[in-house]
Amino acid sequence: MQALLRASDRFLTIAARSHARAAALLLLFGLLAFTPGLFAMQPMDRDEPRFAQATKQMLETGDFVDIRFQGEARFKKPVGIYWLQAAVVSAAEKLGVPDARHQIWLYRLPSLAGALFAVILSYWAALVLAPRREAFAAALLFGATILIGVEAHLAKTDAAMCATAVVAFGILARLWTLRRTASITIGETFAFWIAIGVSFLLKGPVVGGLFALAAVALSLRERSAAWLRPVADWRAILLALLIVAPWFAAITLKSGSAFFSEAVGQDMLGKVAGGQEAHGAPPGLYLLIMPATFWPVSALFLAVIPYLWRNRSDDLVALCLAWIVPAWIMFELIPTKLPHYVLPLYPPMAFLVMKALSDGADMSRGRWRAVALGLLPFIPILFAGAAAAAVFVLEPGGAQRFLPLIWAAPLFVLAIGLAFIGARAARRNAGLALAPILALATIALSWSVYQNAWPALRSIQLSPRLAEAARAAGCADPRMATVGGYNEPSLVFLTRTDLVMTNGVGGAAFMAGDGCRVAFVESREEKTFLDEMAQRSATPRLLTRVSGVNINRAFERDRRTLRVMDFGVYLRDTSRP
Structure with a gap:
């Protein structure tokens, strides 16, 4: 030290x-x-x-x-x-x-x-x-x-x-x-x-x-x-x-x-x-x-x-x-x-x-100071625990779901270790020399959270995955609609300004239009959507399915059950025979 x-x-x-x-x-x-x-x-x-x-x-x-x-x-x-x-x-x-x-x-x-x-x-x-x-x-x-x-x-x-x-x-x-x-x-x-x-x-x-x-x-x-x-x-x-x-x-x-x-x-x-x-x-x-x-x-x-x-x-x-x-x-x-x-x-x-x-303020004595300085290692420990818990709760699969955190783990350990050193040095009145040590701890924590842990939560990346599915539709500049209540601004930003937000009936009416059209249909509206499409004698093609969690509405109304949203990504292109 x-x-x-x-x-x-x-x-x-x-x-x-x-x-x-x-x-x-x-x-x-x-x-x-x-x-x-x-x-x-x-x-x-x-x-x-x-x-x-x-x-x-x-x-x-x-x-x-x-x-x-x-x-x-x-x-x-x-x-x-x-x-x-x-x-x-x-x-x-x-x-x-x-x-x-x-x-x-x-x-x-x-x-x-x-x-x-x-x-x-x-x-x-x-x-x-x-x-x-x-x-x-x-x-x-x-x-x-x-x-x-x-x-x-x-x-x-x-x-x-x-x-x-x-x-x-x-x-x-x-x-x-x-x-x-x-x-x-x-x-x-x-x-x-x-x-x-x-x-x-x-x-x-x-x-x-x-x-x-x-x-x-x-x-x-x-x-x-x-x-x-x-x-x-x-x-x-x-x-x-x-x-x-x-x-x-x-x-x-x-x-x-x-x-x-x-x-x-x-x-x-x-x-x-x-x-x-x-x-x-x-x-x-x-x-x-x-x-x-x-x-x-x-x-x-x-x-x-x-x-x-x-x-x-x-x-x-x-x-x-x-x-x-x-x-x-x-x-x-x-x-x-x-x-x-x-x-x-x-x-x-x-x-x-x-x-x-x-000025050499004394931080070597007193229960208050000991508790305060204990926050230095506690916060990165809390972040590390939260990252592991988020992967456990949000991501499907067994132990392999934690593999994306493999690079985050040593960085969390480094941040926690530097924080412990900082707390110990503060108790010994190390003065301004604490600043670079704590700055290094922040750099380690930043790389662990932003670069590794957060991107590992693929289930909450609904909008990027839906937008990617639409780009794979195979037609240039398709019109798009989201059906079933997933109306997050990120989906508008990543797709089109004129993204239509509607229900199953409205989604079917949208898909019945001319040209290339893509609909993101949430499972709760999917039966209504498909029934309406059948009545219009217009059959859309299921491109793929995307499931995940809307981080802004992660739980059902009981506040205990995780709400997993499942989307069918449908295509209808009248410009092709």
């Missing part, structure tokens, strides 16, 4: 020799931690393929103002992430990537870039708070957390928004730290307002609201808001408005008040008023899941809480708590809860851990 700690300490010293080296090493770490599974994982229902499909429809129609999923307006979020995804997919098409519009990994690249920027910008944000070595360790700790890794893998807004939030926090940190001695530069002022403008196009007023809450809390502590004056530059504010206004004007002209009615009235205020889309939960959920979503840093954060309480009047601690505490309380009080809502609060939480470690 001592040799590993010495190597870890040496790594931090080497990384801190220049800003360029620190940024390059953080980029390398991010690529190692965030890219596993990026190409292997299917579109993750339901939010990810909704975003990707709306982008695909923009490319199909050439309308980059209106946001739609099939025929319905999708006005929950502004247009920013769709434009980023469309730019990537368009570039991929020009570079000759086959079937680019159906490749989910291309739509994930803006999220990957957002996560990488968030990690590197965390280093920049921390530089005003600590020396280069400590700032690098803080950024490494944040990048090692599970939640930023999850969001890097999903084609939606949160990783990119997190990068803008880190910029806003970095400017707040500079305003606060320099309030009595100097001021931020005009470039930093413009950077702040550009970040606010971009964040508004990504997810509305979230980042601006976080900044405002923290600024109010710090102003109350300072008994003055004069320290915020340097950021109030009308030229920079005008630039932010120029970033935001054109699309909002265009969507208003196109939809009238529909966008604001849905985005503000239904989505934002609806989440405040009550739990939406079955995501309601009581206050305290984020604290309950934080040990997993903020792992491995959560264990250290919980262990240093006594230190943070004793040092709550410290400028750095006060700054980070002002960003974290009011926003955390707000998120806990909002009935609708999703794990990624608190992601912008994790960078300053990592900074607090960095502060405690660099």
